[in-house]
Structure formats: C-alpha cells, structure tokens
Amino acid sequence: MDWSNDFAPLSLSSSDTLPDLMLTHLSSWGVVTLVGNDAKSYLQGQVTCDVVQLEKTDSTFGAHCDAKGKVWSVFRLFHHNDGYALFEPKSLIEKQLAEIKKYAIFSKVEIAQSQDVLLGLFGKDAEAVIDSLSPERGDVRPIEGGSAVKIDQQRWLLVLEQSHAISFIDNSIAEKVEQSLWRRFDIEAALPIIEQNEQCEHIPQALNLQALDGISFKKGCYTGQETVARAKYRGINKRAMFIVKGHTANELDEDLDLERAVGENWRGAGKLIASYRFSDGETMGLVVLPNNLESDTQLRLSSQPDSIWSIQPLPYSLDDE
Known part of the structure; x- marks a missing residue:
C-alpha cells in the first residue's frame, strides 16, 4: 500500500470549523541541506537572513537572490541534523540549487536536495503531539528521524527520514488531508510563496x-x-x-x-x-x-x-x- 495516497481532499466552505488535528504530506515542498565545516559562513554570504545569529531552537525566513537582487527562492531556514535546511516549494529547487552551489567548490560544504519526507501537522492539538515527540522545547526541535519546526501557533513542519515518516503516519490519529489546506494557512498568514x-x-x-x-x-x-x-x-x-x-x-x-x-x-x-x-x-x-x-x-x-x-x-x- 502506498502511504502517500492516504491524504484526501477536505471539502470546506468558508464558514466550516476545522478538525482539531490534521496531517498532510507536503509533496510539493522540498528541502535543500547544507552540511560541512563551512556551511554557516558559506550560507551567510549567499542569503538575506543572518545565519550566524540563528539559534538552534529558532527558524527564520530568508531569500536567495541573484546579483541584481531578484529572488531565486524564499525559504524557511533552520538547523537540521548536522547542518542547515532550507524549506521551500519544490519547483524552485532545480534552478536555485545550481545557483547556490556555484562557489561551493571553494568551501567545505555539501549542498543537496534532501530525500526526507515533509509532513505538516496542524490544528489546535498539534503542539501537544510535538511535545510528546521531544523533551526539548523551542520552535525547532530534533526528533527521532529528523526535525520538527514550528510554522505558527497551530502548524508544525516535520522533516523525517522515510521510515520514520511512514511510522508516524501509520500511528497518527490526525485526520489525513490533502496539502492544499496547508497553503490556505500560508495565505492567511501572508507568508511569501513563489514557484x-x-x-x-x-x-x-x-x-x-x-x-x-x-x-x-x-x-x-x-x-x-x-x-x-x-x-x-x-x-x-x-x-x-x-x-x-x-x-x-x-x-x-x-x-x-x-x-x-x-x-x-x-x-x-x-x-x-x-x-x-x-x-x-x-x-x-x-x-x-x-x-x-x-x-x-x-x-x-x-x-x-x-x-x-x-x-x-x-x-x-x-x-x-
């Protein structure tokens, strides 16, 4: 059975109440990872946000621009495993990855598109579930198989190795919904999305x-x-x-x-x-x-x-x- 088929559209009118806990597979989103001794300094010279000041328990928005200041990608940056992760729409990654790798040959950094599974856990009960996965507190938390990242008051991003993602999906009591609902919350929060x-x-x-x-x-x-x-x-x-x-x-x-x-x-x-x-x-x-x-x-x-x-x-x- 293909676990990725478990997520069904949730038909909602503009006045409907949402379930208390929902889970979606963010298949149209991706993660670019940077790992290595020079990952911090290299990324600092490539993006608009301050990588050096980013605490391990925090995430930040940022952009990667061309030489004219036009945006290749808008992303959420956070510490992940032994390096950094950029969470962004998957359609951006091919061009952006080529651009951000251009000068990496001169630094000790490995840059790649992650094969981790991206899940979105949301609803008023989402944070309680995240609390049960990790004794740590903060907006970015290491959990078994990956990381949990707080997006807003009712949304968490899970970046998980596939076997851990499948286990989480199989054991979750959340209503499994199609990813378009995640986009609704991005729009309501006016979070920038470019494809x-x-x-x-x-x-x-x-x-x-x-x-x-x-x-x-x-x-x-x-x-x-x-x-x-x-x-x-x-x-x-x-x-x-x-x-x-x-x-x-x-x-x-x-x-x-x-x-x-x-x-x-x-x-x-x-x-x-x-x-x-x-x-x-x-x-x-x-x-x-x-x-x-x-x-x-x-x-x-x-x-x-x-x-x-x-x-x-x-x-x-x-x-x-």
Missing part, C-alpha cells in the same frame, strides 16, 4: 521579507545585497505582497491574472502567486501589487470579470522601524 515561474521576478521587499525578519541589514555582504539595501535606504521599492479575496466559479489553474479598477477602466495589476478556493467558491490569494494602492481598490480576475475582489488587511505591518 518556479516567479523566480527572479521580485526583490525580497516586494514579497514582504523585511516584515517577516527575513532580511538582515546589519550582516556582511551577500549576493544581491546592494539592491536590497537601496530598496530600504533609498525607497526604490514600489511593490508589496497582499492578501486578496473574491469569488470564483471554478478551481483556478491558469486564470491567475488580476486587474485593478482605474476610474471606469481596468488595468493589469498582477498575477496570483498562490490561491486557495473553498467549496462555496470563496477564494483567497497572494499577489504582488503597487504598494501605494488604496485599501479599497477593486480587483477582478481577467478571466472572471463579473466577480469583484478586495484587498484584505495583512497580519503584520509593512512600516519600516
């Missing part, structure tokens, strides 16, 4: 990385730093990521282009970089828009012009300190 088709399209601030402590403006040099610093100190960034909501007649596949109202006309605004649709048609998404738009600006999908979308409040502030 392969968005690589090298945005600078980190356009994805709100500065508001999520994913950029250190005090660390040393890293690839793309000049652009990222100019965006902060010269105010050159004119875009930000927003939550939007509307109604759709069907699941969104390719119909992701949004338009915004300009007087009586409509102009291209941006493309949904992530979306989640409830069974009653209510749909939410993330989109990068001009950061000076009025909060009551009307939006619509170009493919479904009869349904008006709106910009929703972010759960964090975009104001600079």
Whole structure:
C-alpha cells in the first residue's frame, strides 16, 4: 500500500470549523541541506537572513537572490541534523540549487536536495503531539528521524527520514488531508510563496521579507545585497505582497491574472502567486501589487470579470522601524 495516497481532499466552505488535528504530506515542498565545516559562513554570504545569529531552537525566513537582487527562492531556514535546511516549494529547487552551489567548490560544504519526507501537522492539538515527540522545547526541535519546526501557533513542519515518516503516519490519529489546506494557512498568514515561474521576478521587499525578519541589514555582504539595501535606504521599492479575496466559479489553474479598477477602466495589476478556493467558491490569494494602492481598490480576475475582489488587511505591518 502506498502511504502517500492516504491524504484526501477536505471539502470546506468558508464558514466550516476545522478538525482539531490534521496531517498532510507536503509533496510539493522540498528541502535543500547544507552540511560541512563551512556551511554557516558559506550560507551567510549567499542569503538575506543572518545565519550566524540563528539559534538552534529558532527558524527564520530568508531569500536567495541573484546579483541584481531578484529572488531565486524564499525559504524557511533552520538547523537540521548536522547542518542547515532550507524549506521551500519544490519547483524552485532545480534552478536555485545550481545557483547556490556555484562557489561551493571553494568551501567545505555539501549542498543537496534532501530525500526526507515533509509532513505538516496542524490544528489546535498539534503542539501537544510535538511535545510528546521531544523533551526539548523551542520552535525547532530534533526528533527521532529528523526535525520538527514550528510554522505558527497551530502548524508544525516535520522533516523525517522515510521510515520514520511512514511510522508516524501509520500511528497518527490526525485526520489525513490533502496539502492544499496547508497553503490556505500560508495565505492567511501572508507568508511569501513563489514557484518556479516567479523566480527572479521580485526583490525580497516586494514579497514582504523585511516584515517577516527575513532580511538582515546589519550582516556582511551577500549576493544581491546592494539592491536590497537601496530598496530600504533609498525607497526604490514600489511593490508589496497582499492578501486578496473574491469569488470564483471554478478551481483556478491558469486564470491567475488580476486587474485593478482605474476610474471606469481596468488595468493589469498582477498575477496570483498562490490561491486557495473553498467549496462555496470563496477564494483567497497572494499577489504582488503597487504598494501605494488604496485599501479599497477593486480587483477582478481577467478571466472572471463579473466577480469583484478586495484587498484584505495583512497580519503584520509593512512600516519600516
């Protein structure tokens, strides 16, 4: 029996209550690992976050950029086994891995795509389960077969060697759900998600990385730093990521282009970089828009012009300190 087939879609309307404990296989996500004596210093020179200051019990957002400051990947970084792990959408990894390996020949570091299984445990009972797996406390914990990483108040990521993952799935009392529900929580929390088709399209601030402590403006040099610093100190960034909501007649596949109202006309605004649709048609998404738009600006999908979308409040502030 294939354990990966155990996870079924959970049909939810926008008003339904969620189960207290859910488990999903994050098959569209992956992990890049860095191991070796130079892993810390090498990574420090490649990404926007401060690797040197990262405690073993914490995780942090970060971005890996090209020389122009455009994002190859947005990830969650944490200590894993004997090195570091970058948790990110799997579609990014092929290009990003090639880029982050470019100068590794000069350092004692091994960089690879992990073969670990990624599980998401979530719901109000999730933390109690994690507490039972490890005597340690903190947002990142070593557990048998891998690591547990806190995403938010009700979500934990498990990065496990396959045999331990299968054992955990077999013994879990959690309702096994399809991974799209995990994306719903990412959207509600306005956590940046980019896939392969968005690589090298945005600078980190356009994805709100500065508001999520994913950029250190005090660390040393890293690839793309000049652009990222100019965006902060010269105010050159004119875009930000927003939550939007509307109604759709069907699941969104390719119909992701949004338009915004300009007087009586409509102009291209941006493309949904992530979306989640409830069974009653209510749909939410993330989109990068001009950061000076009025909060009551009307939006619509170009493919479904009869349904008006709106910009929703972010759960964090975009104001600079």
